[in-house]
Amino acid sequence: MNQLLPFLIPGRGARGYWVQITEGLETMFGWRDYPPDVAQQLGEALAAAPLLAADMTQAGRFNLQFQGEGPLKLLVTQIDAQLRLRGMAKHAPDAAGDFQALMKGGLLAAMIEPEGDGERYQAMVEVVGLALSEALQIYFGRSEQLQTLIRLSASEGKLAGLLVQRLPEGEGARSARAAGARSAAQPPALDGESGGEHVDPDHAAAGSGNVDNDNWEHVYTLMRTVTPDDLQKWSGEELLNRIFAEDEVRVFEPRPIELVCRCSDAQISAMLLGLGRDEVDSVLAEQGAVAINCEFCGRGYRYDPADVVALFAADAASGNDQATRH
Template sequence: MLDSDYTQRFLFDDTDVRGEWVGLERSYVEVLAKHPYPEPVAQLLGELLAAAALLVGTLKFDGLLVLQARSAGAVPLLMVECSSEREVRGIARYHEEQLTPGATLAELMPEGVLAMTIDPANGQRYQGIVALDGIDLADSLSNYFASSEQLPTRFWLNADGRRACGLLLQQLPANRIRDGEAREASWQHLRTLADTLTAEELLGLNTETLLHRLYHEEQVRLFDPRPIRFHCSCSRERSAKALISLGQHDAEQLLGEQGGSVTIDCQFCNQKYRFDAADVTQLFAGAGIEGPSGTRH
């Protein structure tokens, strides 16, 4: 039986277009379990999680993809990370008193910007930024690709607090169809069919059924699914490095202010890492993180 969380790539054999589908259930629920997000925030975060998983499927790299949306409104921050190993995590910040039922993206995130960062394990870090000026996140992401001289790419995203799903279509360099007008007509045809998708279909159908419903007259080749899971990359070692970055004087001052121990919280998963005076002394002596404190998480 196919797991509930996976991405699946497909190709149109008669044209230069590829696609990716994603369904997130368990991983999405695990992200939401870490924080009690209201419905509109949970929906936006789910859509961004789905988008990140779709994008990783189009990239050939070993590293981390980060999508970060910021605004001056009720939802000042959405942040999602997806590794090349398809491990996802996400977080949102919101002002509950400013949330209104049925609010649009523009109303929830006015003056919003979306940053996409590709951080490879080896190689140069890349970041692109675009305004959140679409009618929804899918439209804004599509606008990002339209304005960045990359391959034309369209997104369809939806989330309901239980499941987050998405579809991506991307036009490839000319190979099977070289005539410009014919390429554009084919691309427009496939996009128009995808535009008929309802939220219920996107959230409720598996890849094979959805593609048959949309493209039963096309030659579609479906590849094996790739599993996705929730995983938080925080660790005691990373927290120790953050403490060291403060400098010994400030770290010791923080110890005094917090009653003899410093606790570093992971904003993504709520894990807490505690360092006492002996730990801090050991860290700045260069002895590492294994040491005298009896508290380990």
């Protein structure tokens, strides 16, 4: 089951999201032979994307992108407001190692691309931390000014994640009234800096001092206990009840996530028609066939000469003769 579960911890002034993805993994990963360590980082990034895009209200896409000069050259995840998700990675043939070995020294960017003429938003930070979750916490601290804690886990059969954010004063009550929340215990009817030494982004997000900060320190302490195995083992409500056993946790209706690539025969055909018959024929003359691989899922599309003739003939018959295209 693929779903995003929103939740609220009103007594602690915190809110969050839990995500689980178990369906569509074979399709998304099956066309590409990712090294295990690259697949691990891509899996965690796919789990992170719904957590980061959960508050999108307008049509468009949220992109999380890493780019570097190490073994992992590029990692991209895309998700839209309907929580349709896909991702890909480009890497050296011998790419191996943990997060730091693969991604240290690169740049991590988050971008919102609204449909139409809306203004794009982009924030970029240098990759620091011991894991993707830490790098994202630092991103929130620097770019969004939100104290945020994130846990991520990826296995061959399941991607999972948990995000908790500190709410501005008074926002928790408004959120609960606006959304028909229920207790997680009920049955169904959820700024760090880094220099030469490693700085714990969790501790940087914890705060200290007054009552509000004490509440966030409580959340921080409990989140420190969450392991990747916990994310793999428990459902969202089970996990929340185990972590915040002494607190009231209100959960909202889960939202479905679709892990799917948007490539298709129709999309590739339209691209070839856009290139024009002369250009496509030149590829046929040189290579004997037109072969295209989707950059995201890796699925291959092949057009032999007979396929090309049929494609352009059908387009001409529909009144869209390629000779009129520019």
